[in-house]
Amino acid sequence: MTTAPRNAPMALRVAPMALRLALIILLAALVLAPGLFEPVFAPIAPVGGPVIYTRSSLLSLSLSHLGLVAAASLASTIVAVTLAILVTRPAGEAFRPLSRSITNIGQTFPPVAVLALAVPALGFGVGPTLVALFLYGLLPIFENAMTGLTTLPPQVLEAARGTGLSRRQRLWQVELPLAAPVILAGIRLSLVIALGTATIGSTVAARTLGEVIIAGLLTSNTAFVLQGGLIVGLFAALLYDAMVQIERRLARRMGRS
Amino acid sequence: MIEIDRLTRLYDGKPACDAVSMTIETGTITAIVGTSGSGKTTLLRMINRLVEPSSGEVRINGTPTHSEKPHLLRRRIGYAIQGHGLFPHHTVGRNIGAVPRLLGWPKDRIAARVDELLTLFSMDPSEFRDRFPAELSGGQQQRVGVARALASRPDLLLMDEPFGALDPIIRTRAQDDLRQIQRHLGSTILIVTHDMDEAIRLADRIAVMDAGKLVQYGTPAEIIAHPATPFVAEMVGEADRPLRLLALLQVSELAESGPADGPEIAPDATLRDALSACLWSGRESLPVRGTTQRVTLEAIRSRAGAHA
Amino acid sequence: MSDTATTPAGLRGLSPPGLLFAVLGAVSLLLPFMTLRANRIVAGEGLPAWQIAEPGITLPGLTVLALGLALGLPASRPALRLGGALLALAALIFLLTNGATALMQDAGDYARVSPASGFWCLLAVTLLLAADALAQMRPGPALRAVLLAGALGALWATLASGLLSELSIGIEYASRASGFARATVRHLWLSLGSLAVAAAIGFPLGIACHRVPAMRAATLATLSFVQTIPSLAMFGIMIPLLGALVTALPALQAMGIAGIGFAPAFVALVLYSLLPVVANTVAGLDAAPKPAIEAARGMGLTPMQRLWQVELPLGLPVLLAGVRIVLVQNIGLAVIAGLIGGGGYGTFVFQGLNQTATDLILLGALPTVLLAMVAAITMDILVDLSRRTPEHAR
Numbered sequence: 001m002t003t004a005p006r007n008a009p010m011a012l013r014v015a016p017m018a019l020r021l022a023l024i025i026l027l028a029a030l031v032l033a034p035g036l037f038e039p040v041f042a043p044i045a046p047v048g049g050p051v052i053y054t055r056s057s058l059l060s061l062s063l064s065h066l067g068l069v070a071a072a073s074l075a076s077t078i079v080a081v082t083l084a085i086l087v088t089r090p091a092g093e094a095f096r097p098l099s100r101s102i103t104n105i106g107q108t109f110p111p112v113a114v115l116a117l118a119v120p121a122l123g124f125g126v127g128p129t130l131v132a133l134f135l136y137g138l139l140p141i142f143e144n145a146m147t148g149l150t151t152l153p154p155q156v157l158e159a160a161r162g163t164g165l166s167r168r169q170r171l172w173q174v175e176l177p178l179a180a181p182v183i184l185a186g187i188r189l190s191l192v193i194a195l196g197t198a199t200i201g202s203t204v205a206a207r208t209l210g211e212v213i214i215a216g217l218l219t220s221n222t223a224f225v226l227q228g229g230l231i232v233g234l235f236a237a238l239l240y241d242a243m244v245q246i247e248r249r250l251a252r253r254m255g256r257s
Numbered sequence: 258m259i260e261i262d263r264l265t266r267l268y269d270g271k272p273a274c275d276a277v278s279m280t281i282e283t284g285t286i287t288a289i290v291g292t293s294g295s296g297k298t299t300l301l302r303m304i305n306r307l308v309e310p311s312s313g314e315v316r317i318n319g320t321p322t323h324s325e326k327p328h329l330l331r332r333r334i335g336y337a338i339q340g341h342g343l344f345p346h347h348t349v350g351r352n353i354g355a356v357p358r359l360l361g362w363p364k365d366r367i368a369a370r371v372d373e374l375l376t377l378f379s380m381d382p383s384e385f386r387d388r389f390p391a392e393l394s395g396g397q398q399q400r401v402g403v404a405r406a407l408a409s410r411p412d413l414l415l416m417d418e419p420f421g422a423l424d425p426i427i428r429t430r431a432q433d434d435l436r437q438i439q440r441h442l443g444s445t446i447l448i449v450t451h452d453m454d455e456a457i458r459l460a461d462r463i464a465v466m467d468a469g470k471l472v473q474y475g476t477p478a479e480i481i482a483h484p485a486t487p488f489v490a491e492m493v494g495e496a497d498r499p500l501r502l503l504a505l506l507q508v509s510e511l512a513e514s515g516p517a518d519g520p521e522i523a524p525d526a527t528l529r530d531a532l533s534a535c536l537w538s539g540r541e542s543l544p545v546r547g548t549t550q551r552v553t554l555e556a557i558r559s560r561a562g563a564h565a
Numbered sequence: 566m567s568d569t570a571t572t573p574a575g576l577r578g579l580s581p582p583g584l585l586f587a588v589l590g591a592v593s594l595l596l597p598f599m600t601l602r603a604n605r606i607v608a609g610e611g612l613p614a615w616q617i618a619e620p621g622i623t624l625p626g627l628t629v630l631a632l633g634l635a636l637g638l639p640a641s642r643p644a645l646r647l648g649g650a651l652l653a654l655a656a657l658i659f660l661l662t663n664g665a666t667a668l669m670q671d672a673g674d675y676a677r678v679s680p681a682s683g684f685w686c687l688l689a690v691t692l693l694l695a696a697d698a699l700a701q702m703r704p705g706p707a708l709r710a711v712l713l714a715g716a717l718g719a720l721w722a723t724l725a726s727g728l729l730s731e732l733s734i735g736i737e738y739a740s741r742a743s744g745f746a747r748a749t750v751r752h753l754w755l756s757l758g759s760l761a762v763a764a765a766i767g768f769p770l771g772i773a774c775h776r777v778p779a780m781r782a783a784t785l786a787t788l789s790f791v792q793t794i795p796s797l798a799m800f801g802i803m804i805p806l807l808g809a810l811v812t813a814l815p816a817l818q819a820m821g822i823a824g825i826g827f828a829p830a831f832v833a834l835v836l837y838s839l840l841p842v843v844a845n846t847v848a849g850l851d852a853a854p855k856p857a858i859e860a861a862r863g864m865g866l867t868p869m870q871r872l873w874q875v876e877l878p879l880g881l882p883v884l885l886a887g888v889r890i891v892l893v894q895n896i897g898l899a900v901i902a903g904l905i906g907g908g909g910y911g912t913f914v915f916q917g918l919n920q921t922a923t924d925l926i927l928l929g930a931l932p933t934v935l936l937a938m939v940a941a942i943t944m945d946i947l948v949d950l951s952r953r954t955p956e957h958a959r
Contacts, residue, residue, distance in 0.1 A: 094581040094640075095581060097697065097700035098582045098700065101697065102693065105696060107893070108937040108941040109937065110897020110933055110934070110937060112897060112901060112911070112930075113914075113930040117927075117930050119923070121682065124921070192792075192793050196795030196798075197795075199795045200797050200901070203904070203918050210797050214797075214904070217801060222804060226802060228798065228801065232797075232798045233794045233798050236795055237793050240790075305863060307863060328866065329865065331864060332864065336864055338863065341856065342854070342859055344857050344874075345854065345857065356864050402860075405860075406864075
């Protein structure tokens with residue numbers, strides 16, 4: 001979903017908004033009033049079997065899913081950005097090559113494997129999911145924050161020093177705001193991965209929307225699979241789109257677009 | 258001979274290049290001068306059909322350029338651009354040999370041509386042949402760019418601000434080199450520049466373009482002495498005109514018999530240099546080297562005034 | 566360097582990361598090094614490193630381990646630091662294998678010993694020390710290939726020697742050796758096969774997107790939308806879609822394609838692979854400097870010659886970087902296939918999760934991680950090799 005340029009015809013500008021609105025309404029209906037979709041899913045449900053997932057409320061599953069993602073991503077963001085700031089200061093320079101290799105190696109760890117490996121250490125439930133989401137979420141944010149903080153235009157940094165800003169002021173007033181769009185892109189990647197990994201979290205007994213899909217897979221109920229898949233997919237797409245919009249707005253203001 | 262005949266290119270119905278006609282003699286350098294947006298680059302790019310004309314045609318030695326496939330046409334026309342456009346993943350030798358290879362020359366002929374051109378541009382072939390472009394200085398990259406454009410002995414060499422990225426001292430040297438090599442090879446060159454000094458220094462004929470139209474086409478002396486429009490006058494620079502005119506003439510033209518004191522001046526120095534030497538050393542006349550003649554301030558002054 | 570100003574005088578010459586590893590290593594020794602369990606499922610008893618065997622074993626082992634980490638300290642000697650890491654690694658394996666033998670001697674028939682958090686932390690610290698030393702040494706592609714081959718050879722030798730067979734995961738492996746081999750083959754088919762199909766579709770599509778700007782935005786937007794769909798949902802949705810397709814086209818069924826198992830997993834992986842392949846192809850082709858492209862047109866290269874002689878050679882590193890992303894991503898995502906009967910290492914992971922059998926989880930997860938890392942390192946080497954121009958000339 002892209003934003004049409006400002007001088008595009010009216011129809012082109014309205015279309016993405018209309019699509020967005022339609023998807024939000026669809027998502028809300030799927031979560032809040034799943035019964036409405038019984039006729040849609042009935043043909044693909046097993047004969048005589050349930051069509052709509054009712055073992056737990058989809059709303060509470062969604063909230064628990066999103067809560068897990070939000071908590072883990074918030075923690076990842078704080079830790080990753082802090083680490084990136086430390087490593088890009090002169091005192092932390094010795095750790096920079098190491099942090100790069102950790103990021104490189106870490107990103108080859110599959111999210112599912114991180115989740116599976118967290119279980120032996122932490123047991124079943126929300127714990128391993130939260131830890132896996134947190135750990136895996138660190139990498140894209142850290143990587144982007146490093147990129148953002150190390151590729152700032154040198155003239156701007158020089159000017160900031162020239163105007164007599166202290167190190168702390170330079171960080172808060174110049175470096176972080178300028179790096180913000182890049183950091184946000186990292187947070188977006190991390191959020192999308194977390195949303196997907198949280199779905200798998202239901203295999204380790206975390207309460208997430210994956211429960212619906214897994215239930216469908218276990219009972220060969222395609223209706224459940226599709227229902228759960230649609231909800232998670234819509235959440236992911238809307239979240240991604242929202243983040244992209246925020247990044248664009250920020251980048252436009254920074255003149256870095 | 259290159260004939261440009263009512264060549265026009267429209268963008269969104271507006272002419273970027275408007276019915277330009279001119280004839281370029283074989284073996285000469287022609288400079289197209291204009292501000293940015295004047296259509297000079299569009300005109301150049303229509304000649305090798307990187308831009309297709311909306312109307313009009315170009316004939317090279319009588320053959321219209323549209324009678325041939327564009328990529329085949331371009332292999333006969335050399336093309337050098339600002340920022341050299343060398344292929345970063347090919348060696349200097351491979352870059353220079355690019356067009357001959359497209360034309361299917363045998364390997365040893367290409368190798369010989371590469372070495373010949375490198376030598377011509379005062380770059381030792383054994384040293385430079387196998388280097389990559391990024392291992393050269395800016396001036397060397399630019400020379401390789403021009404050598405590549407000349408490699409297949411093209412009928413015509415098109416150059417678009419070829420010296421634009423060079424610093425002033427290297428640029429002057431590159432211009433002198435180009436002039437020398439052009440005389441040596443007898444190439445026909447069409448060069449686009451926004452720099453009137455460069456045009457005057459290099460070209461036999463200058464075409465001034467403004468807002469898509471060719472406003473004046475003539476020798477440097479004509480352009481300086483009789484600018485056709487206020488725009489051309491501004492390009493030449495009102496205040497610099499006498500000096501620019503003198504810069505076109507050699508000391509030997511005004512040499513007369515008579516005594517003079519002080520350091521000598523070379524006969525092929527420009528009158529502008531002679532004037533400068535007179536003013537700086539406070540002399541009325543300078544001895545001309547290798548002769549018993551002199552050049553006088555008086556003669557220079559009246560030459561500058563006698564532009565009619 | 567300004568870091569002399571911030572480093573206390575007494576520590577000058579010491580590598581700050583090396584110091585960190587030494588401290589972390591010392592702390593990790595306080596954690597249980599191995600676990601002894603009465604059987605496969607029950608919780609066990611954690612033992613610190615000095616209690617896993619006789620002092621005749623633990624003392625030299627721990628001494629060498631300490632020495633290895635100490636060698637990681639001098640900042641200016643990367644080769645020495647790498648040697649230290651390898652020494653520490655050898656000490657860890659020595660302690661682990663001898664500990665396993667000693668602990669199993671006095672334990673019951675169903676008893677299992679496995680590495681515990683202390684071992685894993687020390688292993689991580691050692692590998693990070695090796696990574697830090699290597700990052701300092703900046704080995705070229707050829708040396709990296711040799712190092713990778715050496716590491717894999719050493720790993721194979723360790724596994725083949727049977728030193729690890731007394732560990733719980735070794736016993737788990739022994740009981741399903743043939744299943745493991747099948748899973749490996751299936752996992753490779755899923756990840757490499759889907760990459761090949763994605764490349765066959767993605768490279769031409771990327772070239773088309775590069776040439777036709779109107780296609781670019783729409784294609785990339787669609788593919789990034791596909792990429793955001795969570796993997797479990799994607800694999801799930803593929804089942805009914807493929808099922809419907811197979812019902813509609815019986816010819817597919819005759820070819821052995823089914824709505825469950827391998828086929829939906831494969832298709833899902835292909836879909837996920839398209840974005841990195843297409844996006845990197847477009848970016849790679851865009852990477853050629855604009856004046857070089859202009860000159861190529863001006864000297865009369867046809868569009869095909871331009872593509873093969875200029876744009877593709879210059880964009881190759883970026884194209885290969887796309888392949889790297891896809892390969893690593895697919896190896897990880899192929900685990901999900903285990904949930905829909907698609908086979909691969911995921912089978913062990915999810916069986917292990919169902920049975921709460923840690924060793925079975927590890928039997929699936931560790932080879933996946935290893936495979937992904939080997940793929941990443943190999944692709945990085947290829948990316949480096951594909952840069953034609955000398956490094957200093959870039």
